[in-house]
Structures are given as C-alpha cells and as structure tokens.
Amino acid sequence: MEQRRYVLMDRDGVINEDSDDFIKSPEEWRPIAGSLEAIALLNQQGYDVVVITNQSGLARGLFDEAMLTKIHEKMHSLLAEKGGEIAAIYYCPHGSESSCNCRKPKPGLLEQFALEKNVDLNSVYFIGDSLRDVQAALAVGANPILVKTGKGQKTLDQNPNFNIPVFENLYGAVEYILSKQ
Numbered sequence: 001m002e003q004r005r006y007v008l009m010d011r012d013g014v015i016n017e018d019s020d021d022f023i024k025s026p027e028e029w030r031p032i033a034g035s036l037e038a039i040a041l042l043n044q045q046g047y048d049v050v051v052i053t054n055q056s057g058l059a060r061g062l063f064d065e066a067m068l069t070k071i072h073e074k075m076h077s078l079l080a081e082k083g084g085e086i087a088a089i090y091y092c093p094h095g096s097e098s099s100c101n102c103r104k105p106k107p108g109l110l111e112q113f114a115l116e117k118n119v120d121l122n123s124v125y126f127i128g129d130s131l132r133d134v135q136a137a138l139a140v141g142a143n144p145i146l147v148k149t150g151k152g153q154k155t156l157d158q159n160p161n162f163n164i165p166v167f168e169n170l171y172g173a174v175e176y177i178l179s180k181q
Contacts, residue, residue, distance in 0.1 A: 056092070
C-alpha cells in the first residue's frame with residue numbers, strides 16, 4: 001500500500017486573511033488569493049492537506065466550538081468549489097497563558113497528527129506565517145516553509161537569518177513542494 005503524502009499548514013495568514021481581532025465568524029473568513037487553488041493543486045498531485053492551527057479565540061470567549069465548525073464549513077465549501085479538500089484540522093483551543101502542549105510553538109498538534117496518521121514528520125512540509133509555526137515544525141523534525149502573507153513578512157523582518165524556504169504566498173510554497181517530488 002502506498003504511503004499517504006501530507007502537507008501541513010497553518011490556517012490564519014496562510015489560507016485565509018488574518019485579523020488581529022481574530023476570525024470569529026464565517027463572514028470574517030476570507031481566503032487569500034490563490035490559496036484555495038494551491039490546496040486543490042496539492043490534492044491533484046496526491047497530497048493530503050492538514051491544517052494545524054492555534055484558535056485561542058475559543059479560550060478568550062470570542063467564539064465557541066459551533067462557530068469554529070461553521071467557519072471551517074465555509075473553508076471546506078469554498079475549497080470544494082475549487083476541487084480541493086482538507087483532510088483534517090487540528091486546533092489548539094487554549095489561550096497563550098496555557099501550559100498545554102498543543103499550542104504552537106509547542107509540538108503537540110504535530111505529534112498528535114503524526115501518531116494518528118503514522119507519519120514520519122521528517123518527510124513532511126509545514127507551511128506557516130509565524131515564528132511559532134517554524135518553531136513547531138523544527139521541534140518535530142518537519143520541514144518548515146514561511147509564507148509572507150499574514151504575519152509572514154513581519155516574521156521574516158524580525159528573523160532575517162531564517163535558513164528555510166520563504167515564498168510570497170501559499171501558491172508559491174506549493175509550487176516549490178511539487179518541484180521537489
């Protein structure tokens with residue numbers, strides 16, 4: 001049986017426009033240009049896409065699990081229109097003061113994914129827009145990629161010596177991954 005291939009990615013700032021006020025409703029969830037097409041392209045090339053995201057708005061009481069589900073339903077629906085899908089979503093519901101192991105930069109969500117899917121993370125790319133995404137990927141031996149969308153340009157400005165691939169957006173990152181097949 002052929003081993004499944006995965007690409008992991010953050011949600012806010014990578015797939016959809018980010019907001020300092022959090023994404024609290026489906027109406028506030030807006031895809032970044034080309035991001036849905038990029039995920040569909042990965043799917044067409046045989047990759048399963050998994051989202052790994054911190055959702056501290058839950059702990060802050062800005063939205064509840066039912067609203068998060070509605071936000072993700074919108075993401076799934078718009079993605080399906082482009083011929084793509086997300087295989088799974090792992091999220092941390094805790095706030096920044098939490099001592100949980102699932103809030104990035106801690107590696108808990110990536111470890112949970114690897115355990116559940118029986119995946120060696122050394123062969124997996126993790127696309128993010130923040131230092132904590134990069135740190136989480138490195139903590140488990142995954143291959144980090146930074147996109148300049150969302151908080152990505154600010155992250156790059158604050159960490160100019162990153163020795164990882166950096167791209168303008170998710171589509172550029174996906175083209176890079178597919179060029180490495």
